[in-house]
Amino acid sequence: MPLRYALLGLGWLISLASWAGGIRGTLYDQSGQPLPFATVYVAGTSQGATSNAQGDYELSLPPGTYPIVFQYVGYVAKTQEVTIEGDEWVELNLRLAAEVLTLPEVVVNARDEDPAYPIMRQAIAWRKYFRQEVASYSGKTYVKGKGELIDYPKLPIVTKKLRENGIDTGVVFLTESVAEVTFRQPDQYQENVIALKVTGSDELTPINRTTRINFYEPLVARAVSPLADNAFAHYTFALQGSFQDGDHTIHKIQVTPKRRKARAFRGTLYIVEGRWNLHSLDLTLPAPTMTHHLRQVFAPVQEGVWMPLNHQLTTQGYALVMDLFRVDFKFQYASVQSEYRLTLNPDRFRYQPSEAVVVSIPDDSTAVADTVADAPTTRKASAKELMAKARALQRLKEEAERETREERARPPQDLTIQLDSVATKRDSTFWETYRPVPLTLPEQKGYRVQDSIQAVREDPFFRDSVEAQRNRWRWASPLTGYQYRKHGSPWTVSFSGLASGLQFNTVEGWVLEPSLTLRRELSRQRQLTFSPQARYGFAAQRGYGQADLSYAFRPQRPASLALAGGRYVAQLNPAGAIAPWLNTLTTLLQERNWMRLYAHTFAEARYATEWVNGVYMEATARWEARETLMNQAAFRLIDSPRRAYTSNAPTNLEIGxxxxxxxRALVGHLSVRYVPNQKYMIRNGRKRVLDTDQPTFQVEYRRGMSGWLGSAVDYDFLSASVAQTFPFRRAGLTRYLVRGGAFLSHEAVYFPDFYHFQGNQTLLRLRERIDNFHLLPYYAYSTRDRFVEAHVEHRFSRLLLARVPLIGLLDWREVALVNYLYTPTAGHYTEIGLGIDDLFQLLRIDFVAGFRGTAYQQFGVRLGLAFRISTGN
Structure with a gap:
């Protein structure tokens, strides 16, 4: 542990120990109901606390006299002077009154605007100033989080799956942390966690993001901020009234999205008159499977600079376990920021707006026209004046669009999280002394129960007995599998079981394919894995075996080395044309044997790394002796008189x-993938890449080397692709992939070396990858020439189904798709389809037509899982 962190923690403990007194009590509304997560702080400072879910608060203070502010969103703040003598605790219970709102006396007609709009123009115009006002700051952050399951199917398979992921069916987790937080413009955060207390599953404890939510940014959680320059195109605003908070007049403004299904905030903003900064906010953000509710409270802490003191984030929604069973959950976070040390930006004054820019900023030309048409006019207003205003609005609209594009393309958030070596060892005295949010009675009981359970679990005798029971080899283990793990041991051993790899194909008949994995943790940064696998086909009466040895290192910039080899069976398409279990069903039930196999003896070396952030490279050298295989099995469950098993040699348009x-073949392969502006986080020394809507570029090169080690192949293959998933304005989500490639030379190209496309000839659509065709035969279009393929899918947010009564409540969504392929031999092939997504929150059905050139070729229905797309953090 670095010395400065040790000294910091020691200093905190000494200072906290000297503050043996303070104030405590309970906050209520006028009816006597407790006010949860209210803010309590010393006026003019960032020294504060937050009430718990029962309204109880506690603020440690040294002896002295303090003006204490009690603040709650939607209520009038109250300031009370309190004197602390010695180490006494002053009991102070207060009732806060709901805000008394006054409205300006205005007459609003059809052509006037709501009084909120002039206020919001000022707040939006000053947004950039407040975004840049502070060059850097440091302070302390306390975060308390709780996650729990609200409802779930009481089925053994669900309970088992949850427990496998470390989730108790009661409290998922309860966590507290204390960190020294540092921020530097534009987006550099560092968190040094000096205390951490976790019960339940710490793996499910999300990284704290609540204190980094900033509504002065144009985008917040991929939604347009109500303070963004183009906010008027996304929101309507209404002034609900104004009230006095000390010397400040506060405006309460209702925020409503213009489009009901848009990803946008809804709720209340409180704006300070004259300064036009945020006083507090209470907003919700809906998402497809959850809803986020956020509250923030600001206060002046240094030189009149308002900073957030209190954050509350509640996320409630559901997830699918095993893609089938719905589990409802709720996460709650309360965070308190204190002891701010600010450095103001010397250039902040250049961000002050002029009166010329304090105007609305529509988001499109239609909105510009509507705004001009609806603007209050007099008889003296001329068409020339209106056109001048339209041009000014258009310029501001273009500026807002430019800033939004720049925000999406901003560099990765530079976030470093360091965990002190003694952070998890803080005793109850530390927490009782520092904790600014008192524990509720259920939380205190939960801690006592969890501490007791943890003490039992850490008992060596108990742990050994539990591990002995868990690691016991059972009578069903040969079929169902087995895993061995021991506390403190670097080894993990897992066996797949014979049943997991059971399958049937016409080349081998019934097949068993068990595998074994041995993993050793060499250190927190290095890992060694050995994975042997066996395979036996009963009809062919032949056995195979292969093994893979991999070494993973440098988790902050992941890299791995691997060696593999053996004699095994593989599909002609190395990406796997069809899943073995699906081929088993179609072969036995429909007499359609789609899988095509060959045998090979091979040796392979691989190296993969991330050169720099967002740039990935993988290099492979592979030698193999390839052998054709013939059908050996005739068994079938249903014998169709109109069908018969087909040959293991597929039919291809180029070679028949x-x-x-x-x-024999010796093939070298090099792949480079680039994700611009890739965003990531580093937690516990490991890099975690975040979702992005940036495009992904990839270039691949393959070289078949003739003459080396008896190799008979001789070719050069090059391909390039770009793929992306992004929200298309407000119309929904779009994803696409475009790939082109060619064999630059093809003196000796065997069929396994052809470029194979991802086809589908079954009812089921199993792959979520965008580069899948729905109706394309598996190997008919495989090529050793040049090709172009393109895939586009769009998931509509609101087209027809969302507008139909009752059906609109089901959140079914239309999907449109186009798949295209061109090769010189096959010509143009196109698939056009429409689908319905999120059927019963699980399924998707597509109706697809295929065309060869302009001629209709076939029609098919494809059934798959719902369209799961991530588009941001």
């Missing part, structure tokens, strides 16, 4: 029957 002679 795709047979090949046994041969």
């Amino acid at each position: 029957e795709a047979t090949f002679t046994d041969h």
Whole structure:
């Protein structure tokens, strides 16, 4: 542990120990109901606390006299002078009155605007100033979080799956942390966690993001901020009234999205008159499977600078376990920021707006026209004046769009989280002394129960007995699998079981394919994995085996080395044309054997790394002796008189029957992938890449090397692609992939070396990858020439189904898709489809037509899982 962190923690303990007194009590509203998560702080400072869910608060203070501010969103703040003598605790219970709102006396007609709009113009115009006002700051942050399951199916399979992920069916987790937080413009955060207390599953404890939520940014959680320059295109505002908070007049403004299904905030903003900064906010943000509710309270802490003191974030929604069973959950976070030390930005004054920019900023030309048309006019207003205003609004609109694009393309958030080596060892005295949010009675009971359970779990005798029971080899283990883990041991051993790899194909008949994995943690940064695998086909009466040895290191910039080899069976398409279990069903039930196999003896070396953030490279050298295989099995469950098993050699448009002679091949492969502005976080020394809507570029090169080690292949292959998933304005989500490639030379190209496309000839659509065709035969279009393929899917947020009564409540969404392929031999092939997504929050059905050139070729229905797309953090 660095010395400065040790000294910091020691200093805190000494200072806290000297503050043996303070104030405590309970906050109520006028009816006697407790006020949860209210803010309590010393006026003019950032020294404060927050009440708990029962309204209880506690603020440690040294002896002295203090003006204490009690503040709650929607209530009138109260300031009370309190004197602390010695180490006494002053009991102070207060009732806060709901805000008494006054409205300006105005007459609003059809062509006038709500009084909120002039206020919001000022707040939006000053946004950039407040965004840049502070160059850097440091302070302390206390965060308390709780997650719990609200409802879930009481089925053994669900309970088992939850427990496998460390989730108790009561409290998922309860966590507290204390950190020294540092921020520097534009987006650099550092958190040094000096105290951490976790019960339940710490793996489910999300990284604290509540204190980094900033509504002065144009985008917040991929939604337009109500203070963004183009906010008037996304929100309507209404002044609910104004009230006095000390010397400040506060305006309460209702925020409503213009479009009901848009990803946008809804709730209340409180704006300070004259300064036009945020006083507090109470907003909700809906998402497809959850809703986020956020409250923030600001206060002047240094030189009149208002900073957030209190954050509350509640997320409630559901998740699907095993993609089938719905589990409802609720996460609650309360955070308190204190002891701010600010450095003001010397250039902040250049961000002060002029009166010329204090105007509305529509988001599109239609809104510009509507704004001009609806603007209050007099008889003296001329068309020339209106056109001048329209041009000014258009310029501001373009500026807002530019800033939004720049925000989406901002560099990755530079976040460093360091965990002190003694952070998890803080005793109850530390927490009782520092904790600014008192524990509720259920939380105190939960801690006592969890501490007792933890003490039992850490008992060596108990732990050994539990591990002995868990690691016991049972009678069903050979079929269902087995895993061995021991506390403190670097080894993990897992066996897949014979049943997991059971399958049937016409080449081998019934197949068993068990695998074993041995993993050793060499350190927190390095890991060694050995994975042997066996395979036996009963009809062919042949066995195979292969093994993979991999070494992973440098988790902050992931890299791995691997060696593999053996004699095994593989599909002609190395990406896997069809899942083995699905081929088993279609073969036995429909007499359609789609899988095509060959045998190979091989040796391979791989190296993969991330060069710099967002740039990935993988290099592979592979030698193999390839051998054709013939059908050996005739077994079927249902014998169709109209069908028969087909040959293991597929039919291809370029070469007819795709047979090949046994041969050897030495192939080198290089792939480079680039994700611009990739965002990530580093937690516990490991890099975690965040979702992005930036495009992904990839270039691949393959070289078949003739003459080396008896290799008979001789070709050069090059391809390039770009893929992206992004929200398309307010119309929904779009994802696409465009890929082109060519064999630059093809003196000797065997069918396994062809470029194979991801086809589908079954009812089920299993892959979520964008580069899948819905109706394309598996190997008919495989090529050793040049090609272009393109795939586009769009998931509408609001088209027809959302407008139909009752059906609109089900959140079904239309999906449109186009898949395109061109090769010189096959010509143009196109698929056009429409689908319905999120059927019963689980399924998706597509109706697709295929065309060869302009001629209709076939129609098909495809059933799959719902369209799961991530578009941001």
